[in-house]
Amino acid sequence: MARNELGDLAAFAAVAEERSFTRAAARLRTSQSAISQTVKRLEAQLGIKLLSRTTRNVGVTEAGEQLLEALRPALGEIEARLVSLSRFRDRPAGTVRITCSRHAAETILWPAVDRILADYPDIQIELSLDSALTNIVADRFDAGVRLGERVERDMIAVRIGPDLRLVVVGAPEYFARRGTPDTPRDLTDHACINLRMATKGEIYAWEFEKDGVPLNVRVDGPLVVNDSSVALSAALAGHGLAFVMEDQVRKHIAEGRLVCALEDWCPAFPGHHLYYPSRRELPPAFAVVVEALRFRS
Numbered sequence: 001m002a003r004n005e006l007g008d009l010a011a012f013a014a015v016a017e018e019r020s021f022t023r024a025a026a027r028l029r030t031s032q033s034a035i036s037q038t039v040k041r042l043e044a045q046l047g048i049k050l051l052s053r054t055t056r057n058v059g060v061t062e063a064g065e066q067l068l069e070a071l072r073p074a075l076g077e078i079e080a081r082l083v084s085l086s087r088f089r090d091r092p093a094g095t096v097r098i099t100c101s102r103h104a105a106e107t108i109l110w111p112a113v114d115r116i117l118a119d120y121p122d123i124q125i126e127l128s129l130d131s132a133l134t135n136i137v138a139d140r141f142d143a144g145v146r147l148g149e150r151v152e153r154d155m156i157a158v159r160i161g162p163d164l165r166l167v168v169v170g171a172p173e174y175f176a177r178r179g180t181p182d183t184p185r186d187l188t189d190h191a192c193i194n195l196r197m198a199t200k201g202e203i204y205a206w207e208f209e210k211d212g213v214p215l216n217v218r219v220d221g222p223l224v225v226n227d228s229s230v231a232l233s234a235a236l237a238g239h240g241l242a243f244v245m246e247d248q249v250r251k252h253i254a255e256g257r258l259v260c261a262l263e264d265w266c267p268a269f270p271g272h273h274l275y276y277p278s279r280r281e282l283p284p285a286f287a288v289v290v291e292a293l294r295f296r297s
Helices: 005-018 021-028 032-046 062-088 102-119 172-178 184-189 228-236 246-254 284-293
Strands: 051-053 058-060 094-100 123-129 143-147 156-159 166-170 193-195 206-210 213-217 223-225 242-245 259-261 272-276
Touching: 005 021, 005 032, 005 051, 005 062, 021 032, 058 062, 094 102, 094 284, 102 123, 102 143, 102 228, 102 284, 123 284, 143 284, 166 172, 166 206, 166 228, 166 246, 172 259, 184 206, 184 213, 193 228, 193 242, 223 228, 228 242, 228 246, 242 246, 272 284
Parallel strands: 094 123, 094 143, 193 223
Antiparallel strands: 051 058, 143 272, 156 272, 166 242, 166 259, 206 213
16 A cells, blocks of 8 residues: 555545535545545546535445445544554543533533643644534534433433523513413413524423423414523513523522522423443543543532
8 A cells, every 4th residue: 555545545535424525624624625636546546436526515436335334444443543542642632522502511511621721731622512413423523412311322421510400581570561470381471582493493392390290381472592592681681581591590590680480390300411432442632521521419
């Protein structure tokens, strides 16, 4: 094998997996033109067309699929071996990619990342804020963050935060104007700020429970958002009721800017967990991140 062939094969594998020269170039931290020339050189050397290109899409030929099938385990093993060599370094190093929600990033990940960056200058952390249920394997993330009740069974899950609770809040002037709901069903007579979910694009039905009996309510109101921070701002401005994480509003409640309603209908549920595929050995940089995030009650 020529000296540059392994790099050419890795470049082809990235394009084939991403189905995009742009995304493959970002993944390999090179330019789109450079990776395109690399794949053309490989095709010319093999005398085989590996990719089918159109103005909008990149497909993989039958020969390309066979090559990719052979490359995946080989490149994976090489990557694992290279990662294992990092234990011989004096300090952990490398990049750790995590997908998470804004709430998890602000309340849990950032305080830990702040410490890690100060203590381990050779570790780079990438946080991708996304409320959708990202496939961390397909999108090449090292880990993701989800609520404990939504972690897939085939993943290793590490608790990184306390139990959470969603609460109904509104500005004092709103309650003075519209009254206070006694049960979740009363919310149908109130102006509520709806949240559109990133996972399926559906409007979230507010979930309640009392004495072990669940109750979901579809609410209506003047505003639909896809970020709870905007819902909170609207509630503070008196435009309606919001259903948000209690830790987001604790200070506003203490200082009288917001009032809680239906608290006895809002039980706690498992908080954020870091999840990742099973591995024989955690890369040192990733192990540092896991231990820094691990929840200690």
